[in-house]
Amino acid sequence: MxxxxxxxxxxxxxxxxxxxxxxxxxxxxxxxxxxxxMTSLIAGMRSSLLTTVGANQARLIQVASINxxxxxRDDLNYIKEHVPGVSYTGTMVSGEQVHVSTDRNTQRxxxxxxxxxxxxxxEKTYKLNKGRYFLPSDxxxxxxxxxxxxxxxxxxxxxxxxxxxxxxVSLNGHKYSxxxxxxxxxxxxxxxxxxxxxxxxxxxxRLGTEDKYDVFYAYVDESQDINTAKNMIKDTHDKRHPVKDxxxxxxxxxxxxxxxxxxxxxxxxxxxxxTQMVDSITSVFTxxxxxxxxxxxxxxxxxxxxxxxxxVSERIKEIGLRKSIGAKSRDIxxxxxxxxxxxxxxxxxxxxxxxxxxxxxxxxVLSLFSPDMSFTPVVTPQIAAIAFIVxxxxxxxxxxxxxxxAAKLDPVESLRHQ
Amino acid sequence: MAxxxxxxxxxxxxxxxxxxxxxxxxxxxQTHALRGVTFQVQRGEFVAIMGPSGSGKSTLMxxxxxxxxxxxxxxxxxxxxxxxxxxxxxxxVRAHRIGFVFxxxxxxxxxxxxRNVMLxxxxxxxxxAEREERAxxxxxxxxxxxxxxxxxxxxxxxxxxxxxxxxRALVNNPAIILADEPTGNLDSKTGEHVLQTFKNLRxxxxxxxxxxxxxxxxxxxxxxxxxxxxxxxxxxQADSILSSAQGGGxxxx
Numbered sequence: 001m002x003x004x005x006x007x008x009x010x011x012x013x014x015x016x017x018x019x020x021x022x023x024x025x026x027x028x029x030x031x032x033x034x035x036x037x038m039t040s041l042i043a044g045m046r047s048s049l050l051t052t053v054g055a056n057q058a059r060l061i062q063v064a065s066i067n068x069x070x071x072x073r074d075d076l077n078y079i080k081e082h083v084p085g086v087s088y089t090g091t092m093v094s095g096e097q098v099h100v101s102t103d104r105n106t107q108r109x110x111x112x113x114x115x116x117x118x119x120x121x122x123e124k125t126y127k128l129n130k131g132r133y134f135l136p137s138d139x140x141x142x143x144x145x146x147x148x149x150x151x152x153x154x155x156x157x158x159x160x161x162x163x164x165x166x167x168x169v170s171l172n173g174h175k176y177s178x179x180x181x182x183x184x185x186x187x188x189x190x191x192x193x194x195x196x197x198x199x200x201x202x203x204x205x206r207l208g209t210e211d212k213y214d215v216f217y218a219y220v221d222e223s224q225d226i227n228t229a230k231n232m233i234k235d236t237h238d239k240r241h242p243v244k245d246x247x248x249x250x251x252x253x254x255x256x257x258x259x260x261x262x263x264x265x266x267x268x269x270x271x272x273x274x275t276q277m278v279d280s281i282t283s284v285f286t287x288x289x290x291x292x293x294x295x296x297x298x299x300x301x302x303x304x305x306x307x308x309x310x311x312v313s314e315r316i317k318e319i320g321l322r323k324s325i326g327a328k329s330r331d332i333x334x335x336x337x338x339x340x341x342x343x344x345x346x347x348x349x350x351x352x353x354x355x356x357x358x359x360x361x362x363x364x365v366l367s368l369f370s371p372d373m374s375f376t377p378v379v380t381p382q383i384a385a386i387a388f389i390v391x392x393x394x395x396x397x398x399x400x401x402x403x404x405x406a407a408k409l410d411p412v413e414s415l416r417h418q
Numbered sequence: 419m420a421x422x423x424x425x426x427x428x429x430x431x432x433x434x435x436x437x438x439x440x441x442x443x444x445x446x447x448q449t450h451a452l453r454g455v456t457f458q459v460q461r462g463e464f465v466a467i468m469g470p471s472g473s474g475k476s477t478l479m480x481x482x483x484x485x486x487x488x489x490x491x492x493x494x495x496x497x498x499x500x501x502x503x504x505x506x507x508x509x510x511v512r513a514h515r516i517g518f519v520f521x522x523x524x525x526x527x528x529x530x531x532x533r534n535v536m537l538x539x540x541x542x543x544x545x546x547a548e549r550e551e552r553a554x555x556x557x558x559x560x561x562x563x564x565x566x567x568x569x570x571x572x573x574x575x576x577x578x579x580x581x582x583x584x585x586r587a588l589v590n591n592p593a594i595i596l597a598d599e600p601t602g603n604l605d606s607k608t609g610e611h612v613l614q615t616f617k618n619l620r621x622x623x624x625x626x627x628x629x630x631x632x633x634x635x636x637x638x639x640x641x642x643x644x645x646x647x648x649x650x651x652x653x654x655q656a657d658s659i660l661s662s663a664q665g666g667g668x669x670x671x
Contacts, residue, residue: 002540002543009540012529016528317522317524318526320524321526322537322541323485323509323512324485324512324518325512325513325518325537325538325541325586326510326512326513326514326541327541328505328509329509411485412480415485415524
């Protein structure tokens with residue numbers, strides 16, 4: 001039997017009873033939709049989380065303090081001078097919540113004391129909307145300038161895209177000139193409230209921010225392998241701040257690099273390390289929730305098998321007729337198996353669409369209750385491929401038995417069937 | 419290679435059955451449905467095989483139609499011994515050489531008349547460009563007109579349905595047309611029309627074997643056999659079957 005003929009016979013049989021076909025695939029639709037909803041929500045959260053933790057900068061290394069060890073400006077300078085390939089070091093320190101006021105409006109914002117360049121090298125996370133990033137002179141000259149997050153701009157000026165460059169805001173009574181605005185933070189980035197970014201030295205000098213950090217960033221240029229730079233930064237920093245041999249550490253030491261066998265006061269991570277860490281968490285959630293949702297797929301598959309068996313029983317005479325006019329057993333198998341697979345694929349496509357819509361709905365509801373938690377669900381090509389493969393597998397697995405039963409029917413008995 | 423048996427009329431032998439036996443194993447024991455059937459049908463003949471229920475006529479039809487295989491004996495179809503064929507080989511024989519006409523028509527109700535007649539062409543993998551034309555020609559040959567082509571089977575009469583079934587049987591130009599009680603579900607007038615269709619096909623060169631329990635139907639054939647208790651009896655003319663049935667004794671081949 002030619003493929004075109006097979007396709008025609010399959011489609012002809014399925015469309016002869018559209019209502020039954022629709023009911024048959026309902027279990028598959030629900031199962032695939034459940035899996036897609038779960039996985040796309042987790043994928044969206046992952047994407048948002050990766051952006052928040054700065055995992056999208058391939059040449060950036062983050063050094064975070066553990067065990068309470070502080071990082072100073074001298075540490076930053078030392079790393080920059082002594083580690084080959086490191087062209088920039090900087091930090092961002094979150095300060096206190098302050099009143100941010102215009103002459104008409106007052107909102108609350110969170111101070112971020114920022115080294116010049118930190119926002120720029122993290123520009124995928126801190127996307128500039130209007131104006132400019134900080135210059136070194138802004139910090140060196142203790143200028144009272146600020147960059148506002150887009151959410152704060154909207155709260156103060158009713159429009160996140162308002163041209164407020166050059167306008168003045170008051171931070172706890174001190175006047176600061178707006179030199180830039182960022183696109184509104186979303187997802188986990190928005191956690192804690194909208195940000196007001198101020199040059200580091202200005203914040204230390206005028207807003208009482210402590211000149212001690214628990215994280216810093218190092219930008220590695222193309223001349224140096226990122227993992228080599230990471231190891232050198234770690235070794236250099238560990239030598240400057242060795243672990244004191246005073247008993248068990250007070251905090252868990254999370255070692256990301258596979259070759260970091262020794263204890264350290266610092267966690268040094270490339271964007272790849274951060275991504276792996278996030279993935280190790282999200283993949284567990286994906287596996288657990290996906291498995292639970294998959295149970296409904298098994299139920300759907302049983303429904304398919306049940307309906308295909310009924311189908312075979314109702315079409316015994318047709319099977320006998322086809323055999324009498326020359327259909328071989330494999331033609332019958334292919335036809336009924338094909339009907340099962342096509343049904344499941346249609347169910348898979350519908351489930352994929354409905355699953356994504358459901359994920360959008362759930363994300364929208366979540367953002368209503370907790371605006372800080374807003375994110376966009378993502379249907380990755382992998383999710384779509386899995387939906388396709390799983391649907392096909394169910395069609396084959398649960399359709400094969402009925403198809404073989406149909407093929408084995410005796411044509412004489414089938415033609416006699418009432 | 420075909421092994422053609424010489425015959426009186428000079429026409430070749432399409433069906434050559436030699437000592438055909440069919441034994442069924444049942445929970446109650448063995449059933450010897452055919453006990454050594456031997457006969458021939460030549461090309462262009464219209465032959466009737468008549469018998470009551472349980473006589474073995476359905477078993478014989480299934481063997482002639484390659485829906486079943488004999489327990490022993492030989493069946494030559496156009497000179498080819500099909501008695502030892504595999505299931506797939508028998509399927510090919512059914513597709514290319516045999517056309518079935520059933521008592522209950524067995525049309526697919528979800529497709530049109532034309533599509534029903536085209537269905538056997540799917541299994542012979544006939545070129546798609548030819549299928550509609552061949553199906554149309556077969557329908558004309560069976561005495562139908564274009565106005566029924568796009569109708570579904572539940573939109574036409576019983577007589578028309580049987581003609582569609584005849585067209586379906588013809589579409590692959592088979593060696594034989596096997597008709598199993600083709601008028602069984604029709605009124606007498608419609609049945610007469612269908613039988614006339616068979617005679618027309620015979621006149622056009624088709625070879626027809628018709629299975630029936632009705633001796634009146636068998637009168638339309640050139641020759642008739644009677645089957646009783648798994649054995650075949652030939653009547654030189656159909657009348658002889660009637661007279662033997664009325665107490666003239668059986669005529670064993």
